[in-house]
Amino acid sequence: VTKTILEEITSICDSSQNLNQLQLKLKEKLLGKKFLFVLDDVWNEKYVDWEELRSPFCFGAKNSKIVVTTRNESVASIMRTVPPYHLNILSDEDCWELFAKHAFVDTSPSMHPNLTATAEAMVKRCKGLPLAAKALGGLLRCNLDVDEWNKISTSNLWDITDGILPALRLSYYYLPSHLKRCFAYCSLFPKDYEFKKEELVRLWMAEDLLLNFKSKEEMEEQGKEYFKDLASRSFFHQLSLDKSCHQLSLDKSCFVMHDLISDLAKSVAGEFFCRLEGCDNLCEINQKARHLSNVQENYDVRKKFETLPKAKGLRTFLSLKSLPCHSYVTNKVMHDLLSKSRLRVLSLAKYCNINEIPKEISKLKHLRSLDLSGSSIKSLPNSLSTLYNLQMLTLFRCSNLVELPKDMGRLINMYYLNIRGTMLARMPKGMGKLKDLRTLTDFVLGEQNGSSIEELGKLKHLHGQLAISGLKNVACARDAKSVNLKDKMNLKELEFRWKKHTYGSEVLGQFEADKEVLQQLEPHTNLEHLVIGFYRGTRFPEWVGHSSFLNVVSVHLRGCKFCHSMPPLGQLSSLKSLSISGFSAVVKVGDEFYGSGHALTKPFGSLEHLRFEDMPEWEEWFCFKVEAFCLLQELSIIDCPKLTKNLPKHLRSLTKLEIRNCENLESLLPRTTSIRQLNLRRCDALRLGPLPCGLQKLQIRDLNIDDSMLEKMVQHCSHLKKLAMLDCSKLKILPEGKLPITLKELNIERCPVLDCSKILLYTALESLIIEGKCHKLESFPLGSMPMLNYVSIWECEDLKSICASNGSHQHL
Known part of the structure; x- marks a missing residue:
């Protein structure tokens, strides 16, 4: 629950942190802020869990609220601070x-x-x-x-x-029989378990719950129809889009079953399905059990699985994650599972103590799906290559994995291979034999041995996402052409990676063959997301930025340090997110960036997020086209020390502007009334004037500005809620009368001559941070700031006393 709340606040998914790290992060985000959270349909009756969950919320502002809905009176009695409100039924x-x-x-x-x-x-x-x-x-x-x-x-x-x-x-x-089977299978999921459509469909395929078709592709499409039917009948409820991958596809959305639907699934599943859940409520595994799921705890000890040997006909063992922290499992589980010769689905995902797979896994001749995601394995035994029925192998975030079985090409029924987040040095030989492969997340080209890029061309049914890395090892452009990406119309996300530059004697122009390689890797125009990393050519081929790519919504170009000009990305009519970093040879960005599209087409007409970073030689940005960037909301320019001019002037949709470490940028800020957040750091050459009245957050750091300049900047900022000033050595006084007295957050760090006594004028402050010398602030009467709920004061030698009246500021 903590992880989900944090993701909703930050729009960032990070499953690598444990519960303590997540709670510290949540505490930081809530610190001093007034909030309202709704925890819907809570069923956990453990008081200790609730106490642990609520700890970060204690640091929010006064009058913050948490609303809990539940069907269980016990839950209400544990969590409530006021009498519960009983909802009436619908009229x-x-x-x-x-x-x-x-x-x-x-x-x-x-x-x-x-x-x-x-x-x-x-x-x-x-x-x-x-x-x-x-x-x-x-x-x-x-x-x-x-x-x-x-x-x-x-x-x-x-x-x-x-x-x-x-x-x-x-x-x-009244469900058709084929949907009944698929729904009953979902009884393996614990309550509130979030799952994705494609993941569940693949499980149905592995379990033979779908009707037989000539191809697995047809079977998967039918599975999606089954899923759609169940969702339309309210058996599955869609949550939100997967923000971590910025994918707008319904296939990447999370779903959940309502508690009552989960109870229904369990009641119809019968004794063939069993779910191990919690150490306190051990489930007895009976002889008839065919499908078993295990809801992971921090430590899954031997006692939890002591009845596992009874299930001699077991076909499914699913480990399902319920906690964000690491999980450990007894070694005996692996031993017992390897004796289940009828297993079709085996998941040991996210057990970090699993670092080796025994060669005896070859006994599982019927195995169709194997998931070892998040484990600590370094390699897989070659005996795994004898599992000829294996269709799905998931090794996501096996960060220690360096090699796949050498005879991987024998797995001719392989349909899905996820090796994202591994450390593979190369693909094994014979990957082109996997003719049915539809999902291949990565293809790694090694310096010697292993599969060549021509093998990738033999995989004609690839769809979804694909990252090709090690492209420096492609011998010639003719080999790249054999990949035939133009014909792979179902690939939506592509990443091309050369090796990160570690140049010694290598010089500019040595890698012009890379342009021909990238030219031959031109994808189908159905592409939606493109990433190019550490490309070594001086120019991009014509297809990068070509207007025919009507579906491209995001482009990320990084580390292309020999490129001296930008591709015409302004011609991409659907482009919403663009990030460019590490272009060391670019000196100017001009007309070539916008393209020479149709006169009626606005350059970057759909772009919402634009970021330039680490461009040490960039000097000028020519923005002659007034109609460009008409929908741009966020602009970041970071570590561009030679940039002098000019920023686009007409950005009417801009809400956030960030400029950092651009010491020579002499431009005026864009003229816009829509901006809400401004971050400036080490950009003293900027021609700063009055900021828009709608500005809500202002952060200035390492700026050589004086009092009059700050006063001029904020004179119209009547809606300012947060002001942060860091390392501003010339500031002596806050702009009295210019800042709104309704300011909520004030952060002053390492401003050695700033008169901090004027802070007391801002009586509506809810959060105050002072770090370093607090000049002229000898006494701090908390009573003058009744709304204050967070105070942090560090290294303030002048401060002699902090006083508060009895009973006040109990919410601090």
Whole structure:
């Protein structure tokens, strides 16, 4: 839960941190801020867990709130600080409206009067429960046959009393048999477990739960249809898009099952499915168990799996992560699992103490899916190459893994191979034999031996994402042409990586062959995301930035230190995010950057985020085209010490501007009233004037500005909420009367001559940080700042006393 909250706040996903690190990060983000969080559908009854979860929230501002919804009175009694509020059920009218929304698609109830009486009777039997109304509407969705509705209305299933809502049981009962199997399989997931569509579909494929098709590609598409059917009937609920990869595709979204749906899955799954969950509630594994999931704890000890030997016909062992911290498992589990010769799905993901896979894994002849993500393995035994039924191998973030089995090419049924986040030096020979391979996250070209780039050309069905690294080892452009990326129309994300530059005797112009290699790697125009790293040519081939790539939404170019000009990226009509870093040879950015597109096309017409970084020779940015960057929201220019002029002047959508370590930049800031956040560091040559009145956050650091300049800058900033001044040695006094008295956050660090006594004028402050000499501040009466909830004062030698009245500032 802590991880999810932090991701929502920061929009950044980082699964590498443990719980303590996550909580410290959350505390930092909440420090001094007023917040409202809603924790929906809580079911954990452990008081210790709640105490651990709530600790970072104690550092927020006064009157912050956490709202908890639950169906369990025990949870309410543990978590509450005020009496619980009991929600009423939906009224008949609201329940009907919710049902009708899901049942009558592209039509309305008034157009089907013959169904109204039957429908109203069924809706009343939902007893005002929203999920029941949604599920019932999903069951009858697009089916407007009167007899079918009457059949469901008079079903005996309404009268069964076993703790499962009748409307939900009916929804399951009337599912087609193939969807029943797929839904029952989801009983392996614990409550609130988040899963992705593609991951679940691959599990269904490995378990033979999908109807047989001529190709795995057809089978996967059918699996997606099954998933869509279950989601449309409210068995799965979509959460939010995966922000970590900036992917807008529905396939990358997370889903979850409502607790009541999870209970339904468990009730229909029967004794063939078993879920090990928690050390306190050990589940007895019976002889009939075929599918087993294990919800990981910090330490999965031997006792938890002591009944595992009973399941002699086990087909599935899934380890599912519930905690952000590392997990460890007893060695006996591996021994017991290797004796399960009927296993089809084996997941030991995220057990960091697994550093070796025994060669006896070859006994699992029926294995189709193997997931070792996040483990500490360095290599895989070559005996794994005899698992001819293996279709899916997931080695995501196996950061110690340096090699794959040498006979990997024997795995001719391989369909999915995820090696993202590994340290592979090369691909083994014979990768081109894996004709069915559809997902290959990375292809590593070694200096010698291993698969050549021509092998990649034999994989005709690749889709999704692909990173090709080690491109410096491509012998000639003709070899690159054999990859035939132009024909791989389903590849949406591509990354091309040369080796990071470690040049000694290597000189400019030595690598012009790289341009021909990249030219021959031109992808299909369906491409959406492009990354090019450490390219060694002086120019990019024509396809980079060509207007025919209508679907490209993000481009990241880094470490291309020999390139002396930019590709015409302004011609990419759908481009939203652009990052350029490490272009050491670029001196100017001019017309070539915008392209020579159609006169009616605005250069960078869709761009929202633009970042330049580490460009030591860049001197000028020519921005003659007024219509460019019309939607740009965020602009960052970092470590460009020779840049002198000019910044674009007309950025009417700009909300955030960051300029750091650009000591010679003499430009005016862009004229815009929309800017909300401004960060300036080491850019003394900037021609600074009055900042927009809508500015909310201002940070200045290492700026050689005086009092009059700061006063001039903030004179119109009536909405300023946060001001941070760091390492500003000339500032002597705060701009009295110019800063709004409603300022919420003030940060003063290492400003040695600044008169800090004027801080007391800002009575609305909620957060105050002073570090270094606090000139003229001898006494600090907390009572003058009644809203203050966070104070940090370091190395303030002049400060002699801090005083507060009894009972005040208890929220500090």
